[in-house]
Structure formats: structure tokens, C-alpha cells
Amino acid sequence: MTAGLLKRHETILAGLTVLALIVLALLSDKFFTAENLLNQGRLMSEVGLVALAMTFIIVTGGIDLSVGSILGLTAILLGVFWQNAGMPLPLAMAAALACGTLAGLGNGLIVTRFRVPPLIATLATLALYRGLAEGISQARSVRGYPEWFFYFGQGELLGVPFQLWILGLATSVSAVILGMTPFGRATYAVGANETAARFSGIRANATKLWIYSAAGFLSALAAVVFVSRVTTTRSDMGTGLELDVITGVVLGGTSIFGGRGTIVGTALGLILIQALKNGLALSGVKGDGTIVVIGIVLIGAILAGAVFDKNRGG
Amino acid sequence: MKTLTLGIVLGLGLMSGTAFAASAWTGGDDLPTSPLACDGTPAAATAKPYDGGEPTGAPDRMGKKITVVDIPKLIGIGYFNATSKGIADAAAELGNVDAKTDGPTKANIDEQITFIDNYITSGVDGILFAANDPVAIAPVLKKALSKGINVVGYDANSTPDARQWFVNQAEFNGIGKSLIDNMAKEIGEEGAFAIVTSTFTTPNQARWIAEMAAYAASCHPKMKWLETVEAQEDNNLSFNQATTLINKYGDELKGIFGMTSVATPASAEAVTQAGKCGTIAVVGLATPNAMKPYVEKDCVKSVVLWNPVDLGYAAMHVLRAVADGSLKAGATSVKAGKLGELQVINGSEILLGAPYTFTKDSIGDFDF
Numbered sequence A: 001m002t003a004g005l006l007k008r009h010e011t012i013l014a015g016l017t018v019l020a021l022i023v024l025a026l027l028s029d030k031f032f033t034a035e036n037l038l039n040q041g042r043l044m045s046e047v048g049l050v051a052l053a054m055t056f057i058i059v060t061g062g063i064d065l066s067v068g069s070i071l072g073l074t075a076i077l078l079g080v081f082w083q084n085a086g087m088p089l090p091l092a093m094a095a096a097l098a099c100g101t102l103a104g105l106g107n108g109l110i111v112t113r114f115r116v117p118p119l120i121a122t123l124a125t126l127a128l129y130r131g132l133a134e135g136i137s138q139a140r141s142v143r144g145y146p147e148w149f150f151y152f153g154q155g156e157l158l159g160v161p162f163q164l165w166i167l168g169l170a171t172s173v174s175a176v177i178l179g180m181t182p183f184g185r186a187t188y189a190v191g192a193n194e195t196a197a198r199f200s201g202i203r204a205n206a207t208k209l210w211i212y213s214a215a216g217f218l219s220a221l222a223a224v225v226f227v228s229r230v231t232t233t234r235s236d237m238g239t240g241l242e243l244d245v246i247t248g249v250v251l252g253g254t255s256i257f258g259g260r261g262t263i264v265g266t267a268l269g270l271i272l273i274q275a276l277k278n279g280l281a282l283s284g285v286k287g288d289g290t291i292v293v294i295g296i297v298l299i300g301a302i303l304a305g306a307v308f309d310k311n312r313g314g
Numbered sequence B: 001m002k003t004l005t006l007g008i009v010l011g012l013g014l015m016s017g018t019a020f021a022a023s024a025w026t027g028g029d030d031l032p033t034s035p036l037a038c039d040g041t042p043a044a045a046t047a048k049p050y051d052g053g054e055p056t057g058a059p060d061r062m063g064k065k066i067t068v069v070d071i072p073k074l075i076g077i078g079y080f081n082a083t084s085k086g087i088a089d090a091a092a093e094l095g096n097v098d099a100k101t102d103g104p105t106k107a108n109i110d111e112q113i114t115f116i117d118n119y120i121t122s123g124v125d126g127i128l129f130a131a132n133d134p135v136a137i138a139p140v141l142k143k144a145l146s147k148g149i150n151v152v153g154y155d156a157n158s159t160p161d162a163r164q165w166f167v168n169q170a171e172f173n174g175i176g177k178s179l180i181d182n183m184a185k186e187i188g189e190e191g192a193f194a195i196v197t198s199t200f201t202t203p204n205q206a207r208w209i210a211e212m213a214a215y216a217a218s219c220h221p222k223m224k225w226l227e228t229v230e231a232q233e234d235n236n237l238s239f240n241q242a243t244t245l246i247n248k249y250g251d252e253l254k255g256i257f258g259m260t261s262v263a264t265p266a267s268a269e270a271v272t273q274a275g276k277c278g279t280i281a282v283v284g285l286a287t288p289n290a291m292k293p294y295v296e297k298d299c300v301k302s303v304v305l306w307n308p309v310d311l312g313y314a315a316m317h318v319l320r321a322v323a324d325g326s327l328k329a330g331a332t333s334v335k336a337g338k339l340g341e342l343q344v345i346n347g348s349e350i351l352l353g354a355p356y357t358f359t360k361d362s363i364g365d366f367d368f
Helices: A003-027 A034-059 A068-083 A089-113 A118-137 A147-154 A164-180 A182-192 A196-201 A205-228 A241-250 A263-282 A289-309 B001-020 B076-092 B109-122 B140-146 B171-189 B203-219 B235-252 B263-273 B288-296 B309-326
Strands: B066-071 B095-099 B124-128 B148-153 B163-170 B192-197 B224-230 B253-258 B283-285 B302-306 B333-335 B341-345 B348-351 B356-357
Touching: A003 A263, A003 A289, A034 A068, A034 A164, A034 A182, A034 A205, A034 A263, A068 A089, A068 A118, A068 A205, A068 A241, A068 B140, A089 A118, A089 A205, A118 B263, A147 A164, A147 A205, A164 A182, A164 A205, A164 A263, A164 B163, A182 A196, A182 A205, A182 B203, A196 A205, A205 B109, A241 A263, A241 A289, A241 B124, A241 B309, A289 B163, B001 B224, B066 B302, B076 B095, B076 B309, B109 B124, B109 B140, B124 B140, B124 B171, B124 B309, B140 B148, B163 B171, B163 B309, B171 B203, B171 B253, B171 B283, B171 B302, B192 B203, B192 B235, B192 B263, B203 B224, B224 B235, B235 B253, B235 B263, B263 B283, B263 B288, B288 B356, B309 B333
Parallel strands: B066 B095, B066 B124, B124 B148, B148 B163, B163 B348, B192 B224, B192 B253, B253 B283, B283 B302
Antiparallel strands: B302 B356, B333 B341, B341 B348
16 A cells, blocks of 8 residues: 555556567567657547546546447537537537536436446446437438548647647646645545545545546547547447556556556556557557457556555456 | 436437437438339449549559558458458469458457558558448548558448549449349338348448438338348347347338348348248348358348459459559459459449349359
8 A cells, every 4th residue: 555565566567568669669660660659649549538537537446438438429419519500610629528528427426416336327328328429420420520620630740649749738637636636635535435535524526526527528538539530420439448448547557446546557558558559460460369468468467466566456 | 416417318318309300211321322223224334533542652563572451341250251261362363462361350440440550550562441431441541542552442432532442342222222122022012121230320231221212212112111220240239139120010020131241140040030930031131151041941032242252352453453553543444363354433443243142042052
């Protein structure tokens, strides 16, 4: 439970990531180039954005399985607001972000007001939000967005993919909030022992509502980036996203039982997975082989964490 | 707070409710349809200028050994195993192509894009693809063209300017007609039927369903469409969806269309297990091997498809021809090995041929 032990998982993970980068760079000369690495950053931005909020949620001892569905729903709403409701695109984007936040708030309300376990609550909204996405879209894609809109997903600012700036900014803000503010400490306290946290005067429900809403907001932001990157809107967007996100967060050392976890760990976890996926593909390993390697690394990293910290669960 | 939550749920529910203003059959797309004549008179071909893309700064690959990667919608299903075999056959026959197949294990747009992106970085000479979404895949294919990579699609198209050529296995209106005609023959002009498709947004299926609706409206106007259900390309889900349809509509349901190579055998299995062989007809797109048990038991009479091995084979030959520079914009046909000359249609598409109906007499001759 000491800070020293907490640091340890991230140290192991950082070592593992560096090792993976070196091995992959040796396996393929196409891997360790600025162009490829920046491109990989572009590809991991959507998962990365959602993983930031997921870290907070898992630190409180919760989980949010509905993030992929929120991404799909807000992507569809963006298209529908713009094309069918005739809103100007910037307004449609803002409205989609607002709806995503509301969807997250909905999760938070079910979890806090009705005391439904987060796993069950968000399993239900996973189906609900995806169903709404399919229903609202009438299974039609929305296409033909104006050229300027593609900047968010395909453009570059100072040679770096635009969404990587968004991800970098969001990561810094999240790291500061979780690591250095009273809100961050409240988040840890709620996850470590909710009853004790309540008796210490921490507003546990308000904390959770903020966090689930933020997850909705970031999922919607990821949806905007995703739609811009692939230039079209489909109701099945983001299917399975929750698993990629949770994998990254858990690999990053966040305990599924709550109470600990860091943004740095999540960032490292995501980078390691993305590097493996990309580097193995470049060195000629086929897709099915890559999945196997990632599974092994995940088990290995968690076991390593458990060996160094006997108290660690999950 | 309770009322607020309720309000949100109600509001969202209403939004989806109003969006369900049903028009034609669910699962079709919005694009214009061109149903064929009821008696099958071929439509006059309209000339259209080349509308495909061009790679920038492609090196001279004439006669040189090239590395080609084939990225289908997903790997590990019979259909794409067959196209992959055709690609490998053609590569072996050509002798100067190093071809391999790789791709996602689920039909997922994002994963497919990532696979293509990685192969662009690894520096291949040519990419063959079957798109999970025609528009979503376009940016990454354009990136491949901008790096001088030859890009040819097969099975499922992208927007034309994102690739050079597309090998079209069968025209949509041809498939639509073939499916509806076979169903009408089996269940009669006034029969009611349902459709099991992959997802409402999958481009091929959406196009076929739109063409089927248009053709049925003009040639078999009394046939009754009940419902279209989504079943991804998932075996279990397809079986469950077909079983649900059988239970839901009871005796009214006379026929089921399977729109994917997974949905058709799963629907046939559902009909068999419900003991409805002979009372509910199954017509659909599927690979012969998967359908042989049902066709031999007379549970299924017509399976409509092209030959996917030939499709992969043709795609590989087209890619080689493009890399050699022998297939250029404006060409009217291309030589594809044992398949002979294939015609160019719609500007930048190459037509494999007319769809084929496998019956009890012919299905034994095919093994894929």
C-alpha cells in the first residue's frame, strides 16, 4: 500500500515497454521511425481518451462497459444533428458532446441513486445506448462531412497528429486531477473504502457522478475524432472498445477492486499494447499471433505486479 | 433526480421512435436501384469514364517480383478462405508475386483500417481488400495510393477514387433478381418471407436488399416482406435470429433469405431443427460446402453465389496487370488467366460474371 510499492508496478511496466520497443525496433526497421510512431499515436487516441476516464472509474471500484456504445451513440447523434436536424456542424459537435456527457451522467445516476452495481448498470446501458444508436440511425450511415471537419482525425499540427494534442492535453489534465487535487484524493478514498470515505465527509456520490459524466464526455470526444478519422458515421462504431480500454487500464496497474491506479500507468499500458500490435504486424506476425502475444504479456505483467506486491488483487 | 433520469430515457426513446419512419425494406440503403427486367433481358451497358484513383510515384513494377497483402473483411470464415485460396493460386501461377492474407478476426472497420495502415508502413507493393465500410476505409486506401502502392478491391467496394480497380463478383441487381426469382418459385407469388442479414450498414448486403426490394416491387408485387433481422456474421446469432423469426411468425412465414455465407446455413439449420423442412424455404447466398447437408436433404433448393475462389483469382490477376501497367484507365477488358477476358463495367470495375445458382444436381461439383 505504500507509495514505493505503487511506483513499482509502473517501473516494471516502463521497463517492459522500453524492452518491447527495443525488441520490436530490432525486428523491423520500419517500426522505430517518427512517422510510424506518430501514426500509431493517431490510431490509439480514441482508446486513450476513454481510458483516462476509465482509470478514474476503476479507481473508485467501478467499471463502465457502456463507453463503446456511448461512442457509437454520439457518433450517430453527431451525424443526425448535422444532416437530419440541419444544425451547423460545430453546433452538432457540441450537442453530441453534451449528449455523451448526459449518457455518462445517466450511468452515474443509476449507479449512485439506485445503488445498482456498476457492472450491471453499464451492461444494461451498453445494450440501451447501442440500441438507441441503431434505432436513431435507422441503420443508415451519415457521410459527406465538409473537408475542414477531417482535420480533427486526419490533420496535423506542428507535424504531430491533431488528436495526439487532444490526447496529450487530456492526459496531463487527468494526471494532475487524479494525482494532485482533493478530487483525486476523494476518488482514491471512495475506491479504497467507500463507507470510511463518507464518514470522512467525502461526497462519494457527487464524485462518482462527475467521473461517470466525464467518461461519457470523453467517449463522445473520441467519437468526434473517430468520425473525423474515418469520414463516416455508423451505428456499430466503438463495438468492443470497452475491452481495449479496460485492458489498457488494468495492464497499467489500476486495481479492479478500486483504491489505486495512476494515469501514468494507464498511458504506459496503452503504449505497450499499441506498440506490440503494430511492431509485431510490421515484423511479419499475423493478426491472430499478435492477439496471443498480447494475452501473454497481459498475464505476465499482472503476475509480475502480484509477485512484487502480495496485497495486489485483480 | 428520478424524474430527470426518466426524462432522459423517455426523450431518447422518443427520438429513436420518430426516426423509425419505415420506408422500403429495413436493411436496404438509400442509393438508387436499377432492377433488371422480369424476363432477364440484359440492360444496355452505359459507358462511363474511369473513376478510380492512381498511385503517386509508383515505381516501375513491370515483370518484377511484388509483395502483395490481402486484407479481407475478416479472416477464418469459409468465404474468405476461398478468396484467399484463389489469390494464392493466382500468385503461384504468376510466379512473380509473394502474396499473403492477414486481417481482423471480426468484421470491424477500425481493426481493418489498422491492419492496412501497418502494411503500408511495412512497405508492400500491392494491397487487395474487401471493405467493411466503403467510406471509412477510403482515407487509409488513399494513403496507400499516395505511397505508390497499387490498390485493388474485391467482394466489397470502397469509394472509387480510393482504389484503382474493383473486381465485382456479380452486379447487385443480378443477385437481387436471382434471389427473389428463386424464392418466388419456391413459395409462390403471394408468400411471405423474412431476411437474415449481417448488419444494416454492411454495404453489399444493404445494396442487395435495396435491389431485391426494387425487383420484387416490379416483378413479384404480391410477395410479402415481413422483417429484416441483423445477425452480424455470427453463427450462433444467425441461428437464434432465424429461430426467433420461425417462432414469431408461425405459419405465415414461408421463406427465409440468408444474406451472408454464415446466415444461410444457420437459417437452414434453424428450419431443420424446427422441423419445418419443406414448409419454410431457405434461399440465400452461401458457400456450397456449408449448404451440402441441407441441399442433399432437400431442405434447401437454391443457393445463389459466384465462385469466391475465382473472385480471389481474378483480383490477384487484376492487381498484377495494374502493377505491370498493362491495365490502364480506359481499358474495356482485362485478361485473368484461366478465366479469360473479363469485362470492365461502371468505369473502374471488373465484372466476374453472372451469379450462379447451386442446386441438388450441381452442388456436388464444387468444393469450397
